Amino acid sequence: MSSLSLQGYVHGRVQGVGFRQATVRQASKLGIDGWVRNLNDGSVEVMLCGEESALEAMTAWLQTGPAGAKVEAVELTGCAWQEIAGFVQL
Incomplete structure (x- = not known):
């Protein structure tokens, strides 16, 4: 396994609906x-x-x-490995 x-980013109606909390769960x-966080443009950013x-x-x-x-849309791209312990809402 690798x-x-x-x-x-996740676009659409993703703020004010418990999206971050559900993503953490x-x-x-x-x-x-x-981590997951809201952005000013109404989208949500994630690091997985x-x-x-x-x-x-x-x-x-x-x-x-x-x-x-x-x-409405999910845009994910590969990135350098991040040493993060656990999953948090920022």
């Missing part, structure tokens, strides 16, 4: 380290670090998000 890091459940299969599952989850969210 460990990867992805960073990117889902990432923790999948054993992913990283973990095993490829877990990142694939997280990417699929981000396409829909929690109830109340309306995800």
